[in-house]
Amino acid sequence: MTVQIADDIRYSDHGEWLRLEGDIARVGVTDRLQATLGRIEGADPPEVGAALQTGQPVFPLRAERRTHRVRAPVNGTLVEINPAVFADPSLVNRDPFGDGWLFTIRVEAGEDIEHLLDSHALRKRLANAAEFADSP
Numbered sequence: 001m002t003v004q005i006a007d008d009i010r011y012s013d014h015g016e017w018l019r020l021e022g023d024i025a026r027v028g029v030t031d032r033l034q035a036t037l038g039r040i041e042g043a044d045p046p047e048v049g050a051a052l053q054t055g056q057p058v059f060p061l062r063a064e065r066r067t068h069r070v071r072a073p074v075n076g077t078l079v080e081i082n083p084a085v086f087a088d089p090s091l092v093n094r095d096p097f098g099d100g101w102l103f104t105i106r107v108e109a110g111e112d113i114e115h116l117l118d119s120h121a122l123r124k125r126l127a128n129a130a131e132f133a134d135s136p
Contacts, residue, residue: 004031005123006097010116012073014055017097018116020107025074028101029061029092032126037063040089043070043102050078052105054115061092061102073116076105 009019015033019026034040046059052072061068081103085091092100107113117125 003035003126004097005119007119009097010073010113010118011122012071012116014071014073015068016071016073018073018113019101020113023107023109024079025076025105025107025113026101027070027073027103027105028096029068029070031096033068034063034092034096034100036065037061037068038065039063040092042089043086045081045086046078046103048078048081052076052078058103061089070102072105074105074111074113075108076111077108078103079106080104 006017009017011017011030015030017028017030029037040061040063042062044059050058052058052075054072054075056072057069058072058078059070061070082101085100085102092102094100
């Protein structure tokens with residue numbers, strides 16, 4: 001399976017991505033995660049204005065193979081949900097790094113995103129995982 005990795009975003013260990021735009025972070029799920037989940041069938045919109053903590057489940061993303069608990073990649077306040085995704089969840093499958101984004105967070109002042117992987121670190125981790133899976 002060829003996995004799309006964008007260079008201008010950061011990645012969590014749970015399958016979420018974050019694109020920082022000033023103090024606002026746009027969040028979605030990775031190409032790899034959406035492919036693993038299969039066809040995205042629905043999601044329950046989270047509450048705008050909610051305070052989020054790193055790693056905290058924000059809402060369930062229902063798919064044909066299983067449900068994934070989307071987690072906050074950083075501390076902050078939920079600013080906006082993507083109404084297009086909640087109207088047509090298949091956007092996540094078609095364009096996970098573009099129109100398929102899920103929500104935005106106003107990042108807390110001083111919040112560090114260094115715990116998130118950059119594209120180079122993610123590629124290395126995936127290569128090591130594939131190498132490990134192929135070994136006898």
